[in-house]
Amino acid sequence: MKLAFKIIIAILILMQLVMMDRPNYPIDQKIALHPPKDVEMILKKACYDCHSNHTNYPWYSRVAPLSWTIRDHIKQGRLALNFSKWKKISKDKLSHKLDRIIDTVRVGMMPIPSYTWLHKDAKLTKGEKKKLIEYFGSLKQNL
Numbered sequence: 001m002k003l004a005f006k007i008i009i010a011i012l013i014l015m016q017l018v019m020m021d022r023p024n025y026p027i028d029q030k031i032a033l034h035p036p037k038d039v040e041m042i043l044k045k046a047c048y049d050c051h052s053n054h055t056n057y058p059w060y061s062r063v064a065p066l067s068w069t070i071r072d073h074i075k076q077g078r079l080a081l082n083f084s085k086w087k088k089i090s091k092d093k094l095s096h097k098l099d100r101i102i103d104t105v106r107v108g109m110m111p112i113p114s115y116t117w118l119h120k121d122a123k124l125t126k127g128e129k130k131k132l133i134e135y136f137g138s139l140k141q142n143l
Contacts, residue, residue, distance in 0.1 A: 053082065
């Protein structure tokens with residue numbers, strides 16, 4: 001039993017030697033989304049860590065294996081939707097993305113529960129959900 005415990009501890013320590021990249025890419029303001037300030041504040045607190053090129057990495061993002069999960073969430077989030085590359089989305093895809101944003105906000109799928117568990121302020125209020133839905137709905141109408 002003591003040997004198994006020592007092996008587990010050794011593995012956990014060795015895992016810390018595998019450093020994960022934590023990229024934040026430059027943001028080209030010409031292609032980024034520029035919402036009104038009130039919408040931007042909501043997006044910054046609840047969305048941008050995974051859906052923009054500017055992620056605030058918390059201290060625990062340096063601890064394996066949690067760091068691997070966080071890196072994967074950010075990578076997948078940026079692939080699905082990146083507000084820093086908003087104007088690079090084709091009009092055909094943009095309509096679908098706007099529908100998806102509105103639906104995921106409406107039903108509470110975003111931000112994901114594992115994120116709001118650690119970032120309590122990222123949990124959207126009814127008013128914030130309404131504001132996001134209205135904003136992205138207006139973008140859809142103007143396509």
